[in-house]
Amino acid sequence: MIDQTERTPEQTRDRGGLSVTQQALDAQTALLPYALAVFSVSLPAYVWAGSHAENAVWMSGTFAIFAAAWGAFYAVVNWLKRPEARTDLAMRGRIQIFSGLLWAAAVAQMSAFADGAGLAREPLLLMSLAAAIVVIFFAASWLPSLLILGSAAVAGPLFFLFSRPETRELANIAWGAVALALALALIVNRILRSQFALAVEREVLIADRAGMVDAANKLARSKSDLVATLSHEIRNGLTGVAHVLSAAVGHNGRSAPSREQLAAALDAANDLISVLNTTLDSETAEAGRLSVDTRPFDPVALIRDLVLLNRPNASAKALEINLHVSPELAMADRGAAIADVHRARQILANLLGNALKFTVRGRVEARIELAGSGRLAIEIADTGPGLATDELDRAFEPFHRIERTSAGTSGAGLGLSLSRQLARLMGGELTGHSAVGVGSCFRLELPYDINALPDRDGQAAEAAAPIAVERRALRVLIAEDDALNAAMLRAVIEQLGHQVVHAIDGRRAVDLSKVCEFDLLMIDGRMPNMDGPATIAAIRALDGSMRRVPIVAVIGGDATEAMECTQAGADAVLRKPVSVAAVARAVADAIAVERDEPQIRVVA
Known part of the structure; x- marks a missing residue:
């Protein structure tokens, strides 16, 4: 069972759609038109009894007050039917109590009139008491309304009944009737609250079930995409490697593989490793088990190293690759990005690799600058084919590759989605904008501390490959x-x-x-x-x-x-x-x- 006492109405409404308070107000709102009907039906009997009163002017004033209360109450009932009335429960509760107080005031005025009605005093006071009990009944669904309106409505009739010795016995009987009505109303309120709590629990269970179904469907789609992607990439890569290895061992009478064939097989194997690593990281991040080790590092040195590492690839495609460092970063002797240097390198390497992979002619630029208080921005721009808005949105989704630009290239379609997840884990963000035929620009923002000193030893160890070890043979x-x-x-x-x-x-x-x-x-x-x-x-x-x-x-x-x-x-x-x-x-x-x-x- 779900403990409703540990959850606020707002939290319950967020999870299950309806709170206990909202359901109580809805029930009271549904009863209000019947309250109008009850008072309308009772009016002729009250008019008949009041016609025997001695003060005809006061009787007319009482009818006018009754009509004004009825009209105001009718306006409130109509307002509560509007959709905007359901958004603010606090305002709605105050208005419903206010509208109930109109009837409580009308009952009090009727009691005051009845006290001076001569021979009609006792019947009119009893009718006023009956009207007060009607108020109790219609306020029973919501406990604050019941306690406030019930007390206010019965105060007038009981006061005037107890005010004279000749009606003291009748007042005691009336007080017993009021106590019984309040007790029954409290029992009804308790039953209704239990029903409302069950309804809230049902709504929460339905919402949880819908969430689990969505998660299961998402997981099924992810696994299906994972199998389809890996089967395609692994089948193609392993087939090429197998052909080269078959030639290497002399199967089918073929000559030994050439250096170019071995290089192609090595590239295919490295692509396979990259696809598998990216896929595993993505699945781990999706399951919420991917952790990052944030520490200060020098972002300028990191992006400079990556640009230098990718310069041969750019030269092989006759592409220009440049790095632009903002003056405030180039001149600074302090300051560091606060993130996981390994994951930041992974993101930027993926962005640079994509830019070089999809750019046929032109250039690739890396820009690094401060992006406001406590933020650092690194942008990777290219003059590639560019993406339309819907294509850019799909590019950030797992296992989605843009067929128009990805034909003939390897990959699992996980690089950008994983990079965005990693950026958010480090307190940053990865965004992009692009134009078809112009190029694309992806922007990585990370936390930055202008007073921090970078962990240069750890960063150097991260960049070094292979790592220096014992020089003697172990x-x-x-x-x-x-x-x-x-x-x-x-x-x-x-x-x-x-x-x-x-x-x-x-x-x-x-x-x-x-x-x-x-x-x-x-x-x-x-x-x-x-x-x-x-x-x-x-x-x-x-x-x-x-x-x-x-x-x-x-x-x-x-x-x-x-x-x-x-x-x-x-x-x-x-x-x-x-x-x-x-x-x-x-x-x-x-x-x-x-x-x-x-x-x-x-x-x-």
Whole structure:
């Protein structure tokens, strides 16, 4: 059950569409026309009884007051039917109480007239009391209205009944009738509030169900798009790589592949890795599990490095690529962007890569400037084909590629959507504007502190590839049951200049650690016979120097797997798929860790 007492009416209305207060006011509004009808039907009886009163002028004034109250009440009823009357519950509640007070005042005036009506005094006072009980009935749906209007309506008749000794007994009976009417009205109000709360709960459940259905549909569409995109990109890329590898091993009597074919296969493999990494990041961000590590960094140095890295690609396409730094940033000796330098590099690399990919002739420009108090703007502009407004909107949607401009190019259609998600995670924003036939400009805004000093060491480590490690050749033991993953990891480690010994599972890794000396262990997180955490724990329990050997856990990306490995004693965590830079960084982090004061690092 949903506890309605823990949610304000506004919060309930936002989630379920109707609040208890609004439903109570709606119920009272629905009863108001019947109140008019009741008072109209009762008027002839009151006129007949009042005709026996001694003061005819006062009787006429009473009728005039009754007619004025009836007219004002009729106007209020009509106003409450309008749509604008439903928007402000506080105003609506005040107006409904005010309109009820009109009838309470009319009843009080009728009671005052009845007190001086001679022989008609008692019948008229009882009719006034009946009118007050009618007010109680029609105010029962909303508790504030019931308490205020009920008390105000019965005050006049009871006062005049108790004011004379000859009607004291009748007053006691009237007081009992009023108490019974109020008690019944409170019971009705309690029942109605329970019904209103159930209706609110039903509305909330319906809204939640609709939200879950929308989320499920969105997830289904996302998974369908994911499968379609990956199947297309992976099928095409792997087919090309397979053809080259087939030629390399001499299948079908073909000659060895040329350097150009090997380069094409390498490009296809790198494209596949890029697509997979982007897809995984996008799915992780969509699930809300993507985190950023914000710290001050030098944005000018970052964009300058990226422009230099992309200059050969621009030259190969005969494109001009330039960087424009605003004077206030070029001259400043302080100030830093406050964001995750790795993710900022990822966004800007994607924007520059897109600009170079889709621009056939002309130039690509990167501009960096301050965009107001506490904000920094980096713009990437090109002279490419440009996008229409609807095309630009679709370009920011996951798995959407613009067919007019994307023909013949690889990609999953996730770069811009992921970049926007990353920018928002860092407190920034990514926007774009474009014109067909003119070009496009994408603008990344990030938080900026003019007094901060950039973390240049961390930024340099981020930009460096490969990372500097121990110059001496290390003896590295890798424990990996998958032959392909083991071959890839061995190739990368040997490329870094180290010696490798391969163990096919965790148990074999423990046995080798007992009889051999290694400088570094790289343990897969998930293996048969003995998994990664168990292997790491067993090695840490050994006697001798091997219990203090640096260990890198190689995992598939699961946060639980990473936590299990670090708790078992891993010094660093390396996520698959591995790259030269990532392996070098993981090795450097593991070697640098002191066993007495471990500092766990996770390397993507």
